[in-house]
Amino acid sequence: MNSSTGTVDFKVGDETYQTWYNIVGDLKSGKRPLVTLHGGPGMSHTYMISHTEIYALYGIPVIFYDQLGNGKSTHLRDKPSEFWTPELFMDELDNLLVQLGIERDFDLLGHSWGGMLAADYVAQRQPPGVRRLVISSSPPSEQLWVESMRGYLEGFPPDFKEMVLKHERDGNFSSPEYQAAIQVFLNKHTCQTIPWPEELVASFASVEEDPTVANAMSGSAQFHSTGSLRTWSVIDRLHRISCPTLVTNGPEEGAQDYVVAPFIEKIPKVKWVRFAKSHIAFFEDREYYFKAIGDFLRVD
Numbered sequence: 001m002n003s004s005t006g007t008v009d010f011k012v013g014d015e016t017y018q019t020w021y022n023i024v025g026d027l028k029s030g031k032r033p034l035v036t037l038h039g040g041p042g043m044s045h046t047y048m049i050s051h052t053e054i055y056a057l058y059g060i061p062v063i064f065y066d067q068l069g070n071g072k073s074t075h076l077r078d079k080p081s082e083f084w085t086p087e088l089f090m091d092e093l094d095n096l097l098v099q100l101g102i103e104r105d106f107d108l109l110g111h112s113w114g115g116m117l118a119a120d121y122v123a124q125r126q127p128p129g130v131r132r133l134v135i136s137s138s139p140p141s142e143q144l145w146v147e148s149m150r151g152y153l154e155g156f157p158p159d160f161k162e163m164v165l166k167h168e169r170d171g172n173f174s175s176p177e178y179q180a181a182i183q184v185f186l187n188k189h190t191c192q193t194i195p196w197p198e199e200l201v202a203s204f205a206s207v208e209e210d211p212t213v214a215n216a217m218s219g220s221a222q223f224h225s226t227g228s229l230r231t232w233s234v235i236d237r238l239h240r241i242s243c244p245t246l247v248t249n250g251p252e253e254g255a256q257d258y259v260v261a262p263f264i265e266k267i268p269k270v271k272w273v274r275f276a277k278s279h280i281a282f283f284e285d286r287e288y289y290f291k292a293i294g295d296f297l298r299v300d
Contacts, residue, residue, distance in 0.1 A: 001024060001052065001055070001056070002024065002025055002026055003022060003023065003024045004022070004023050005020070005021065005022045005023075006020075006021060007019060007020050007021070007073075008021065008095065008096055008099035008100070009099075010068065010074075010091075010092050010095050010096075011095075012088070012091070017068055017073070017074035017076070018073060018074045019065055019066070019067075019068060019073050019074075019092055019095070019096055020065060020066045020071065020072035020073045021063060021064065021065040021066075021096065021100070022045070022063070022064045022065070023061060023062075023063050023100075024052045024055045024061065024062045024063075024064070025055040025059070025060065025061030025062060026061060027061055027100065027101070027102060029059065029061060031059055031060050031061060032060070032105050032106060032107055032131060032297075033060065033061040033062070033063055033102055033106050033107070034051075034054055034060055034061070034062050034063065034106070034107045034108075034109055034297065035063045035065075035093075035096075035097070035102075035106055035107070035108050035109070036048050036051050036062060036063065036064050036065075036109050036110070036111075036114070037067075037093070037108070037109070037110035037111070037113075037114030037115070037117050037118050038064075038066070038067065038070075038111065038113075038114050038203070039111050039112030039113045039114050039115075040067070040070065040112070040113045040114075040207070040213065040214060040217075040218075041067075041084070041113045041213045041214055041216075041217040041218060041229070042069070042070060042206075042207045042210075042211060042212070042213040042214030042215075042217070042218070043070060043071075043113075043203040043204070043206055043207055043214075044066050044070050044071030044072070044202070044203050044206040045064040045065060045066050045070075045071055045203075046071070046199045046202045046203045046206070047197070047199045047200040047202070047203035047280070048064060048111060048199075048282075049064065049199055050199070050282050050283070050286070051064070051109070051282065053286075053290045054290065054293060054294060054297070057290060057294055058294045058297070058298060060107075060294075060297060060298075063096075063100065063102075065096060067089055067092065067213075068088065068089070068092050068213075069084065069210070069212055069213040070206065070210075070213060071206060075210050075212070076212065077210060077212050079212070081215075081216040081227070081228060082228070083216075084212075084213055084216040084217050084228065085228065086116075086117060086120055086229075086232065089117055090117070090120070090121045090124070090125060093117075093121060094125070094127075097127075097129070102129070103127070103129045104128070104129040105129050105131065106129055106130060106131070107130070107131055107132040107133070107134070107297055108121075108122065108130055108132070108133050108134070109133075109134035109136060109293070110134070110135060110136065110138060111136040111137060111138070111280075111282075112136070112137055112138055112255075112279065113138070114136075114138070115134075115135040115136050115137065115138025116138050116139065116140075116229075116232070116234065118133060118134075118135060118138075119133070119135055119138065119140065119234050119238070119241065119263070120234045120237070122240075122241050122243065123234055123237035123238060123240045123241050124237060124240075126240060126242070130243050131243060131244075132243055132244050132245070132246070132296065132297055133241065133243050133244070133245040133246070134245070134246045134248070134293060134296065134297075135245060135246070135247045135248070135260075135263060136248045136281070137248060137249050137250065137253055137254075137255045137279050137280070137281065138255055138260075139254065139255050139259045139260070140233065140234050140235050140238065140259075140260070140262045140263055141232065141233035141234070141235055141262075142225050142229045142230055142231070142232045142233070143225075143230075143231075143233065144258075144259045145225075145254050145255070145259065146223065146224065146225045146230075148254045148255070148256055148258075148259050149189070149222065149223055149254050150223050152185070152188070152189050152252075152254075153165075153185070153223055156185070160181060160184075163177065163178075163181060164178065164181050164182070164185075164222075164223070165223065167181075168221040168222070168223060168224055171220075173220045173221070182222055185222070188252065188278070189252055189253055189254065189278050189279065190253070190278060190279045190280065191278065191279060191280045191283055191284065192252075192277045192278050192284050193280075193283040193284050197283050200280065200283065214227075215227065216228060217229045235262045235266070238262060238263060238266035238267050239266050239267070239268065241267045241268070242268065242269070243269065244269045244270075244271070244296075244299070245263070245267045245269060245270045245271070246270075246271050246272075246273065246292070246293070246296040247260055247263045247264060247267075247270060247271070247272050247273075248272075248273045248274070248275060248281065248289075248292065249274060249275070250274065250275045250276065250277050250278045250279065250281060250284070250285075251274070251276075251277075252277060252278045253277075253278040253279035254279060255279070257274070260272070271296065273292045273296075275288065275289060276288075
C-alpha cells in the first residue's frame with residue numbers, strides 16, 4: 001500500500017515543534033484527501049489506522065497525524081495546563097493542511113475528541129477548503145458527555161458505582177480495583193470488541209506513557225471532567241457549519257442519541273447514521289462503518 005510518513009514544523013510563539021503525519025495514498029491522484037483527527041485528548045493516531053480501508057476500498061488518500069504532545073509528535077511534558085487549548089490544535093491543523101498543500105480541497109473526519117475538535121474548527125475557522133465533515137461518536141459539549149457517562153454508571157450495581165466514585169473523589173486512579181472497574185465499564189461503553197484490538201490498546205497505553213495533554217484537558221477521572229474542556233461547548237456555533245456533515249454514533253456510548261441531537265438539529269446540511277453498538281464502530285461494525293463513510297464522501 002502506498003504510504004509515506006514525515007513531520008512538519010509547527011511554530012507556537014518563538015518555539016518550533018514537529019507534527020508527525022502518515023499519508024496513505026497519493027495526494028496528487030486527483031481524489032480529495034481525507035484528514036483524520038484522533039481522539040483523547042492525549043491519545044495517538046494508532047487506533048485510527050484501520051481508516052486505511054477508505055483508501056483500499058475507494059482510492060481516497062487518507063492522512064493520519066499525531067496531535068502535538070501525543071504519539072510521534074513533539075512531547076511537551078513541562079507545559080502548563082493553559083497551553084493546551086482547542087485553539088492550539090486548530091492552529092496545528094491549519095498548519096498541517098498548508099504544509100501538505102491540501103488546504104484548498106480536503107475532507108475532515110474526527111472521532112471522539114477528534115470530532116469535537118473538527119466541529120469546532122469548521123464552525124469557528126470556516127475553512128474554505130473543507131468539502132465534507134464527519135463527526136464520529138463525538139459530543140457537542142463536554143457537559144453532555146459527562147452526564148451521559150454518569151448515566152451509564154447508574155446502570156451498574158450500587159456497590160460498583162460507589163467504589164468507582166470513591167476512588168475518583170480520593171484521586172486513587174492508579175488503584176488496581178479502580179482500573180479493573182473502569183475496564184469493565186469501557187468494555188461495555190467504549191469498545192465491545194473483546195479482546196480489544198491491539199491498535200486500541202496501544203493508543204490507550206500512549207496516554208499512560210505521557211498523560212500531559214489528557215490531564216490538562218480532561219483530567220484523570222472518567223466520570224468528572226476536571227480539565228480545561230469541562231466548560232467546552234460548540235452548540236452555539238453549530239449553525240455556522242455550512243459543509244455537508246455526517247454524524248455517526250451508537251446506542252451504548254457516551255455520544256448516545258440525545259447527546260448528538262444538537263448536531264442533528266443545528267447543522268444545516270446534516271446526515272445521521274446510527275451503528276449498532278458503542279463508541280468505536282470501526283472496530284465493532286467495521287463493514288457497515290466504512291461503507292457509510294465511503295458513501296458519504298463519494299457523493300458529488
